Amino acid sequence: MSFDILSTSSINTFVSSYIVRETNKLVSPLQDKKSKYENLTSAYETFSSKLSSLKSVLTNLKLTGSDSLFRAKSTTTSDSSFVTASASSSASIGAFSFRVNQLAKSDVVMSTDMTSSQTNSITGTHTFTIKTGDGSTGEYTSTVEVTFSSSETNQTVMEKIADAINTDKAVVLSDAKTASATYSGGTSSIDINLNGTTTTITVNGGGTYEDLIDEIVTNINDNIDGITAEKVLDSPNTGDVKLKLTVDDSSKYISISNSSGYDLVTDLNISVTKEKGASGIVTASAFSPTSTTSQLSITAKETGVDYRIKELSDGATYSALAAVGLNLGTTRTAFDQSTSPDTAGFLYADITDANNQLNAKFSFNGLSLQRNSNSIDDLVTGVTFKLHSVMQSSDTDVNLTVANDVTSIKSSIENFITKFNELYTFLRENTKSTLEGRGLLIGDSNATSILSSLTSLSYTPVSGLPADDINLLSQIGISFSSDSGLSISDSSLLESKISENASEVEALFNSTNGIANTLYDKIDSYLGAGGYLALAKDSYENNISLYNDKIAAAQKRINKSADNLRKSYENLQTQLANLLAAQNMFNFIGNSFF
Numbered sequence: 352m353s354f355d356i357l358s359t360s361s362i363n364t365f366v367s368s369y370i371v372r373e374t375n376k377l378v379s380p381l382q383d384k385k386s387k388y389e390n391l392t393s394a395y396e397t398f399s400s401k402l403s404s405l406k407s408v409l410t411n412l413k414l415t416g417s418d419s420l421f422r423a424k425s426t427t428t429s430d431s432s433f434v435t436a437s438a439s440s441s442a443s444i445g446a447f448s449f450r451v452n453q454l455a456k457s458d459v460v461m462s463t464d465m466t467s468s469q470t471n472s473i474t475g476t477h478t479f480t481i482k483t484g485d486g487s488t489g490e491y492t493s494t495v496e497v498t499f500s501s502s503e504t505n506q507t508v509m510e511k512i513a514d515a516i517n518t519d520k521a522v523v524l525s526d527a528k529t530a531s532a533t534y535s536g537g538t539s540s541i542d543i544n545l546n547g548t549t550t551t552i553t554v555n556g557g558g559t560y561e562d563l564i565d566e567i568v569t570n571i572n573d574n575i576d577g578i579t580a581e582k583v584l585d586s587p588n589t590g591d592v593k594l595k596l597t598v599d600d601s602s603k604y605i606s607i608s609n610s611s612g613y614d615l616v617t618d619l620n621i622s623v624t625k626e627k628g629a630s631g632i633v634t635a636s637a638f639s640p641t642s643t644t645s646q647l648s649i650t651a652k653e654t655g656v657d658y659r660i661k662e663l664s665d666g667a668t669y670s671a672l673a674a675v676g677l678n679l680g681t682t683r684t685a686f687d688q689s690t691s692p693d694t695a696g697f698l699y700a701d702i703t704d705a706n707n708q709l710n711a712k713f714s715f716n717g718l719s720l721q722r723n724s725n726s727i728d729d730l731v732t733g734v735t736f737k738l739h740s741v742m743q744s745s746d747t748d749v750n751l752t753v754a755n756d757v758t759s760i761k762s763s764i765e766n767f768i769t770k771f772n773e774l775y776t777f778l779r780e781n782t783k784s785t786l787e788g789r790g791l792l793i794g795d796s797n798a799t800s801i802l803s804s805l806t807s808l809s810y811t812p813v814s815g816l817p818a819d820d821i822n823l824l825s826q827i828g829i830s831f832s833s834d835s836g837l838s839i840s841d842s843s844l845l846e847s848k849i850s851e852n853a854s855e856v857e858a859l860f861n862s863t864n865g866i867a868n869t870l871y872d873k874i875d876s877y878l879g880a881g882g883y884l885a886l887a888k889d890s891y892e893n894n895i896s897l898y899n900d901k902i903a904a905a906q907k908r909i910n911k912s913a914d915n916l917r918k919s920y921e922n923l924q925t926q927l928a929n930l931l932a933a934q935n936m937f938n939f940i941g942n943s944f945f
Contacts, residue, residue, distance in 0.1 A: 362920040377905045385898035388891045394791045395888045401774040412867035420763045421857035423756035434749045442733030449749040455654035455711035459698040461686045462647040463676035467506040477671035482662035483632045493629035506645040509637035519629035521598035525619035530561040530592035539615035546603035601628030655723020755853040772836035778802040821855040
């Protein structure tokens with residue numbers, strides 16, 4: 352007789368069999384239901400992602416006015432080596448002819464050439480003024496300071512002047528006041544214009560001039576970005592106080608004037624008009640035309656007559672410019688290299704309308720015109736023309752056109768079709784039954800609603816448009832298939848409609864009832880933290896959590912029952928072992944008697 356049925360391995364087999372049987376009966380159905388919700392959650396993540404991608408495209412398609420994608424313009428030129436053009440959405444369609452006769456140049460002034468190693472007699476700190484045009488009838492003013500040591504060579508003097516110009520920022524320094532003296536002027540309001548933006552600073556005083564300067568410094572630093580205000584003490588004498596204002600960006604100018612109340616601007620002598628760092632209006636270079644000589648050039652940063660250098664003047668009692676022959680004042684002496692040494696002056700001295708070499712000169716649609724720059728944006732609204740080189744008499748006029756940007760607009764529509772179809776085919780495949788099985792989203796109200804809207808918009812006329820205007824996608828060469836969604840079935844028709852009827856194509860998408868607006872409004876409520884998809888997904892995730900709890904509880908019960916079963920088998924095993932031991936004893940005693 353065999354008792355292997357209660358061996359340890361047999362017990363393990365019995366218990367394992369029990370666990371498998373109970374798991375199949377209690378846990379597997381719960382896991383199947385949990386998997387269903389996990390699959391739905393995954394499907395909804397994809398659903399939401401594809402819906403968001405389509406919404407992003409619609410956000411751009413529904414833009415109107417100058418932001419509209421359907422107003423993109425393209426330009427063509429018959430010869431890009433001479434003239435090119437770019438156009439914004441505000442540009443009108445048109446054709447233009449160009450002939451480039453002269454390119455715009457920057458004004459340049461040259462110093463006399465000087466022996467590089469020769470000692471220049473200038474020493475100490477000097478100031479000089481540079482003025483340039485501001486592009487119209489005004490001017491920018493820069494006051495530059497430079498310091499020379501004794502026994503400077505001509506080359507070093509030129510290098511120091513160039514460096515001072517190239518690093519100069521607009522600085523306004525007030526007159527010196529006795530710091531401890533009482534300020535009795537009263538309340539004053541000062542207008543500070545930083546590159547066209549005016550801020551009014553009001554100070555009350557009520558103490559010494561040092562207190563007043565402290566109040567101004569605090570007021571400016573707290574209220575105006577781009578200007579650094581400082582208090583300067585003991586300059587030029589001990590006990591003095593000054594106000595120092597520095598414009599941080601040398602491309603910006605500063606103007607200061609009295610606004611109301613006591614005229615503190617005059618009191619401190621800080622009235623300036625379009626003061627600008629020299630580094631913002633010109634560049635300077637020291638160079639060696641020969642191995643033994645040095646020369647200094649100053650070049651306006653902007654091209655054209657209206658940005659020319661208007662003045663180069665040493666400050667009173669100073670001679671930095673004179674030391675290199677450039678204290679020209681407001682005269683436009685012509686640079687002459689035929690003399691020895693060179694005559695300092697301007698490379699393009701003539702600034703008359705007829706003969707100046709600084710402006711771009713060109714023929715536009717037969718008109719002779721000039722501009723300060725080779726980039727011209729004030730001829731045709733929304734169009735910027737760029738002049739690249741001068742044309743010879745044998746060159747034919749350049750023809751330029753501005754047209755609807757068919758490629759860009761078509762690309763935007765193609766992008767819409769792509770995102771539309773990604774969403775449509777996903778919903779289509781997941782809301783139908785096939786031989787392979789049922790779609791995950793069959794019967795799902797969110798999926799069904801969106802799918803219905805996509806389908807309807809594909810062949811329903813857009814309402815609210817003029818009677819004879821485009822109101823269907825099919826009218827611009829876009830077809831709809833219930834299997835695959837939208838497609839461009841007639842590319843030539845689409846391109847011709849964009850080229851010739853861009854405004855109607857635009858209205859088809861971005862009018863009040865247009866495709867982009869209607870579809871955007873439909874799907875918007877489905878997205879976001881409080882949208883329909885998020886709410887449904889939250890419900891699915893709650894169910895997953897619930898089934899996780901149920902599975903854990905069922906597994907716990909099964910494990911507990913399995914432990915109890917194991918203990919019962921082990922007790923039987925012990926009892927059997929005791930019986931077998933008793934039997935063996937009886938057999939032994941019996942054998943002993945016989």
